[in-house]
Amino acid sequence: MYDFLGVQYHPQRFLFEFARARSELRRKGSEDSSYFVHASNLHKTPPPRPRTMTTISYWVEVVYLVVCYAWFSICCFAVKPKTTVRGTSETLHEYLKRMWVPEYFVTYYLLPLISSVTTCPHESLLGFPASDVIEYKRRTHGAPHHTVSNGVGAVQEKLAKDIECQLSTIVSEVRPCGDQVLVSWRKRGASQGVRELFDKVVLAVAPDIVGQILEPLRYQMSRIPTTVVESIVHTDLNHLEGDKPHREIHTKDGAQLIYLRTSSNDTMRRTESLHVQPCGAIVTTCPFSPIDTSRIIHSAKFTRVLRSPESQRIVNSIFEDTPSSCGDEKLSSLWKNGDNDIWLVGGWCWDGMVLLEGCVVSACRVAHGFGVDVPWQC
Template structure:
């Protein structure tokens, strides 16, 4: 008598469109082996770039720089510029080669808990890079003047979470030789400088109070609190928005009602002393977030105030990190072999929200009207709320992009466009701003990162500039590479709409920044078939959103297919 053999495991095929960090994390989790009774899951990745992964735009630069280094070969192309069919093999770069991540992949401990946990799980080495900063501004180019102007910083921040303080810009240091007239002028400039430093200190202290108050009281994740629909511009007008009468009428426990009463009393007192200073926001806060988000200054002003406040609260006192040997080590550890294409049981769109919306619109047109088509229309409606802005990253050796005096150089040198008061002023601007020039809401803050070189090449200077200003462009003769990206920007409309795809929930499967838990939203939970994920899923669109959203989608697919992520693949 023969014993019937157990049926073969179910074959499940998943297609993933896009191989950035989101697609790679989903691939890694889905292809991790599970128990013998689990289905056999294979994953195919579709990517239009020459290589898989978040490393596709990065470059390797030989040291010392030679004439051939002006046009280094990007990863994934052979010497003739053809696509390489070889798998990515990662070895630590020798001291004679500098690996440059494009774009820069720095992250802060408090805002990226899942990203850091993933890197630790994979054994990816990171290193602390607590950046120093310089802040400068440049006027719009004038036809009557030379087009190239060297930035002169007005703030030099020495890093270490503020413990190293600020430095005096070179333009304010005592002149040589010393003359009575020049000394008097210098005293006046130094006095004005220390006035601006005082404004910076007070503005930062007020911002911290605002951030810690709204974050730790849960206002930033409370869907009924008006701060959730405040933009950063609104926060200048009203830093402590009052709850509406509708929310006051909700049924609360006695403890909650007492808590709200105490909260309102405290906010009435805080309103007299604490606000988001407009000058501080113009000169420091928005340029910094324009660089962090790689978005225009106008988009920063339209960003949900709750996301900015969460970022400030969660990164307070935390270190910055980068991957020690470049992000290609992450790609190599996450990547699995890909096989023949189709048919598929699941498709994960790990592309930009606008690209995914385009794909899905065409797919919906091929469907008969049913519940799935209606669900996908809802998904497309959410994805179309996200706006994208182009960002340019240039690696180069042009010292003109830095402040004129080397003593003013910092790790990250920020330069914002300015306009004179009276030129295209925003109607909401208050009368208490005293500067003659303001950071314009048009254009980007340019960020020039001085790259850390191996000890054998410390005499060289290589920089990565993100979004060069029209009046301050690197000399083409000194350019190593140019890469263009599209980056998601978050506004209040998209911030509210994305709850349909990913939502905060006490029972959420994944814990993200601030200990908050995230779950799939009603448009994705238990749906199956077509899935969407990406950096835009939670918080400011950064790498943490890639990891969190990919985890949620991968775990949901495995649950639907009767499988689980094995212990060795969890972090």
């Protein structure tokens, strides 16, 4: 798609530094939290050793990690997740238990890495359909990382070219009206709303918003879990406890550092991701460690769609990826994508992890429904 649109992109190396939260370390009398550094696609072998680890303990950790990762990879390619009679997958927690994947590896390596993609606590991630994670692993195994050369803004500008946009507008209702679709909305600050008929409507919003404005899906959308995720752009280097040599590597070979700090207290296991940008700024997602407010450049909150076997079944029934006649009929939607010329698109609109790939797949589905060829598809 990027090739067809003429969007420039390039391979990008990463250093994933794994660390424990400071509160846990103070109880143990340690100051440095880093315990392993992984170079994406093994572009640096052996991986850099955290300075606080002895050579013996470091190599013990490496051997343990290699064995656990090899076992997990074999399981992903050799053992499919179980499928229930309702057509849903077993949860990731159930799959990992069934495969005897060690808990330490799961807590301090597997979940932190995946949660940096899914931006959610470990408990929520363990409740995902195992098929999501297994399929993600199969499709991305050994593949290089790529990033847009001129930033995602360049992609947005190209996609939105010649499209009329109305910002600061809240849609209150979308409903069929004869052979057309009636859309009601109100501009921010306006005293009265606007109603207009359209031939077709595409909703590219989170499921909780779909449930608010599209009555036929109100119940089903209420059963799809969501959470609010915060990202903060800042320059608080004290928030980054990693070894300085890794920062030097980050600047020398072009690898970008992603620092994954995990808290595994009794109440909640979660990981915050700190992505060090080439300009020196840090983007912290799902923060739980204190950040100097005077160092904050910008912060934003957004809705993150989560996954569960129940929501998997709902989504598949709407997009007809699985039969809708099994199990609880209330969860199985009678309304199908495209009914009444109303379409749904988004990262959550497919049977997989909520990613940008889901946006593209669902958009192509709508294009096919409109009878439009997708030129970059074979």
